[in-house]
Amino acid sequence: MSLFDWFANRRKSNSQVTEPQEREIADGLWTKCPSCGVLTYTKDLQSNQMVCLDCGHHLRIYADERVQQLIDPGSWLPLDENLAPTDPLGFRDRKAYHDRIRETQDKTGLIDAVQTGLGKLDGLPIGLGVMDFRFMGGSMGSVVGEKLTRMIERSTRERLPVVIVCASGGARMQEGMLSLMQMAKISAALERHRATHLLYMPVLTHPTTGGVTASFAMLGDVILAEPKATIGFAGRRVVEQTLREKLPDDFQTSEYLLNHGFVDAIVPRTQLKKTLAQLIRLHQPYAPTPLTTHAHGVYGGSTTSSVNGFTHVLEQTEHLPDGLPLRLSAEES
Ligand SMILES: [Zn+2]
Numbered sequence: 001m002s003l004f005d006w007f008a009n010r011r012k013s014n015s016q017v018t019e020p021q022e023r024e025i026a027d028g029l030w031t032k033c034p035s036c037g038v039l040t041y042t043k044d045l046q047s048n049q050m051v052c053l054d055c056g057h058h059l060r061i062y063a064d065e066r067v068q069q070l071i072d073p074g075s076w077l078p079l080d081e082n083l084a085p086t087d088p089l090g091f092r093d094r095k096a097y098h099d100r101i102r103e104t105q106d107k108t109g110l111i112d113a114v115q116t117g118l119g120k121l122d123g124l125p126i127g128l129g130v131m132d133f134r135f136m137g138g139s140m141g142s143v144v145g146e147k148l149t150r151m152i153e154r155s156t157r158e159r160l161p162v163v164i165v166c167a168s169g170g171a172r173m174q175e176g177m178l179s180l181m182q183m184a185k186i187s188a189a190l191e192r193h194r195a196t197h198l199l200y201m202p203v204l205t206h207p208t209t210g211g212v213t214a215s216f217a218m219l220g221d222v223i224l225a226e227p228k229a230t231i232g233f234a235g236r237r238v239v240e241q242t243l244r245e246k247l248p249d250d251f252q253t254s255e256y257l258l259n260h261g262f263v264d265a266i267v268p269r270t271q272l273k274k275t276l277a278q279l280i281r282l283h284q285p286y287a288p289t290p291l292t293t294h295a296h297g298v299y300g301g302s303t304t305s306s307v308n309g310f311t312h313v314l315e316q317t318e319h320l321p322d323g324l325p326l327r328l329s330a331e332e333s
Pocket of ligand 1: 054
């Protein structure tokens with residue numbers, strides 16, 4: 001009897017005992033942590049936002065889960081949902097690019113690697129983009145670039161802060177130059193957003209690399225990262241070969257980048273919504289409504305609609321009660 005037959009017989013004789021357990025695993029009732037190997041009940045893991053309860057490892061999540069975690073229920077307005085990729089170069093590697101797109105779309109149910117929209121984060125209206133690593137490694141092609149640009153431009157018009165959750169292997173090589181151009185296009189849209197004194201915060205998740213790191217991932221006013229995410233431009237091996245030097249073990253991790261000033265804060269996923277809300281509230285211009293002027297003096301909530309309005313707000317900050325942070329003082333110089 002071969003070893004394979006022996007296992008097959010054994011499985012048959014134990015079928016009544018083992019079957020329910022096997023089905024449970026197959027249905028995804030249990031999830032094994034890729035870092036510590038502990039098996040956790042998936043519902044417990046989900047209620048902890050897919051962060052391992054044992055070791056704190058952040059498991060990969062899909063774009064729609066991220067939207068659910070960040071956006072208040074019922075407030076999500078997706079933008080450009082039907083924008084689909086084309087194959088302008090007729091590109092073929094091992095497989096034709098258009099076949100690859102179709103297969104990935106069938107497998108993931110996504111049209112491309114980013115979801116964009118407007119919604120409320122803890123009651124605060126924002127523009128949000130979330131990249132999905134499942135779709136061809138979150139690579140940035142024309143659709144990713146166009147959707148993010150349109151979302152940023154709409155947010156600029158509606159005077160909303162922008163948050164983009166990054167997860168990407170870089171530019172989509174199957175679209176050649178067209179994918180590289182997206183870096184400039186998104187960066188230009190972000191510059192127009194910045195010029196109107198609006199807040200932009202990228203959230204770097206595992207992994208954020210290549211053209212995404214080289215453009216919008218690093219252009220934030222405040223750059224946040226998830227713990228132990230890989231963040232870099234070129235891969236570790238390429239850098240080592242070029243420098244002919246051994247790199248430190250934690251090279252290209254969130255923690256390394258925080259220590260070297262590239263990232264402003266590492267925020268665990270379970271704290272992300274709260275932290276983003278706090279930062280957006282801090283950045284809101286101090287524009288007291290008659291009701292809040294003397295009562296509390298904290299972030300009246302009404303927004304100004306022009307650059308002049310912003311200057312006007314600066315004057316008002318002088319009347320803040322003692323001890324309140326003068327967040328806007330940097331603009332005075
Ligand atoms: Zn774990």
